[in-house]
Amino acid sequence: MMTKCTCREDLHTIKERASREMSAQTSETFEARVMVHMGTCGLAAGAQAVMDVLKEEVSRQNQVSVKVVSCGCAGMCSSEPNVTVERKGEPTIMYQHMDGDKMRQVFRRHVLNGEVQTDLALARIHGEGAAAKNPFAAARGQ
């Protein structure tokens, strides 16, 4: 049950808890977070089938506690379906052109065993986002 926020501190409390709980790096409830990018573009490219395999794989094991998230488009529609895997203490990897087979492989090799499936990967992702190294960000003196 949600309690209503009545001041800024309430919002801050939610923020503290949520930012800890949304990352595999700091979460106390899961060790890996797998996001299937399921915007309309992802769904059109077959993200639902990827999600179905992922859920099946997650329920078949009890080795790693995994949080499955269905999120929006990451921006590069032509590389859909995309899947992002975040594991505690490891770089976050975004995969591209996924299908059921690739999802199973990424799950069993990477999510369970920490072996990044490099051939299927699109990019390594840092939490801070692209702005960190953007020339325009530098230009504004941040």
Place this chain on the structure above:
Amino acid sequence: MRVKVFNGEGCRAKGSDEVYRALTAEVRSQGVQDRIEVIEVGEEHCPGYCTLSPSLLVEPSGMIYQDVQVRDAPGLVQNLVEQQEPLSKKIYSPRKLEEIPEEQETDFFGPQLFWTLRNRGRIDPESIEEYIAMDGYQGAAEAILEMEPEEIIEEVKVSAIRGRGGAGFPAHIKWKAGAGARSDIKYVVCNADEGDPGAFMDRSILEGDPHSVLEGMIIAARAIGSHHGYIYCRTEYPLAVRRLSIAIDQAMGYGLLGENILGSGFDFHLQIYQGAGAFVCGEGTALQHSIEGKRGMPRPKPPRSTDKGLFNRPTVLNNVETFANIPQIIVKGGKWYSGVGTEKSKGTKVFALSGDVRNIGLVEVPMGTSLRTIIFDIGGGIPDKKKFKAVQLGGPSGGCIPEDYLDLPVDFEAISQANAIMGSGGMIVMDESTCMVDMAHYFMDFIQDESCGKCTPCREGTKRLLDILTRIKEGQGEEADLDRLESLSAYITDTSLCGLGQSAPTPVLSALRSFRKEFEAHIIDKQCPAKKCPALLHFEVDPEKCASCGQCYRHCPAKVISWQKKESAEIDKEKCIQCLTCYEKCRFEAIE
């Protein structure tokens, strides 16, 4: 030595069981059972190399072989016996972790600046907590608890943000007018009726980060003193509507929407209104009529919406991208926002890049970035070694920009000077195989279909424009047709009521301005240089140019091409369905 054949469910479907049996038989027939042990690994010990199967592991070397076929068995066993490295091409050797580029090192993501799309694909759009974790609702909290309405409008003024729906009207002027209007009831409306062909920016924002739009609307409501808002979203966006509904429920649950927001005494209620998908309902006044339950038709202005809008009450209407920008302007300041961009266009702009370009997707760049950077650096250029021809900006109200103008910066004024409009952000890249007459015909077909019918010039004029274009496409064009297109277009622009009608002829005019020769080729020479207009093509194979490769024969869906090795192909014109597949497949331009 041990050979482990992976033989789980998935592998069996790809023939691993046959490979296992072939290897077992081969080892026996070569009499090397004592040296090589072949075993199968079932589902319970499946390592999960699904994309490699049929695959196997050799111990003790630890090599994994992928895509192993039955015919590989003899060679594989023999090589193993002779202790040579077998099937070196099939050894699985993935690239190193360091070889995966960092996101900001990639051509696509590198040059982008994610402000509006700051949470794209990073958060769970159905979780308000994750949005809050990314500094969500901090802007709303600040605006409601710590700022006076005038201060909010001042901050928006300093940011110099202009409406992202297309026209680029400064947001603060609209907000100020809304705040100044005297009425006990005022409305904040979000235009999520994204209808341009090739535009999907707003949909992505709504699907991936719905709370950012809600927060922007709450801030606008506080600035103008409104207590009720609508999001007008087309019903063709079911996922966006679903995620918005979830977002509204969650925000209500946390007291960030509804009554007494954050204990401040300020109320704001928000509801979604689903439009049935008429293009004209993206026009402000038509949109308001639609919410009122009337037929979606524009009305003359003034009165402006900020004086008499929805239900005749003062209304501030902005589009999805504008609202999504507002929270960060409040949190980081208008000065921060206006630190990026050109003199008159500040901040970033999201484009939906599609068409004949390698990387398709959402692109957010600082205002002032050149079209060339977007298409060739971020977009990766034109695939299949084809040449760039034009880029269509702004959908049916916009125009085509040819190669000469590619260094144009993304800026409301600069793009208008090139006879296109910034529009909401649809960017369709076209390569040399695009026929500009066909393109103009497509957009005119769209517009005459979507004209609401209120003004005769738009309703009838666009139909006549389409007739003329159809005639030209079909080889019936006359030289006077080009003048007719131009003069009729001028009438439509001058005498239509709304923006849709006034800009309806733009795709035709801009194509005519930049590619007049192509129109003339259709009319005078009765030729379609891009080979896209079936009526102007002969569907004949030139034996001189034909390389007898058989590509046309193989791909013809109607099977009406006869071809034999070393002989040129021939098309049966009687049965041909004129689908143009053979033209696309022929690499020697042999089909006339």
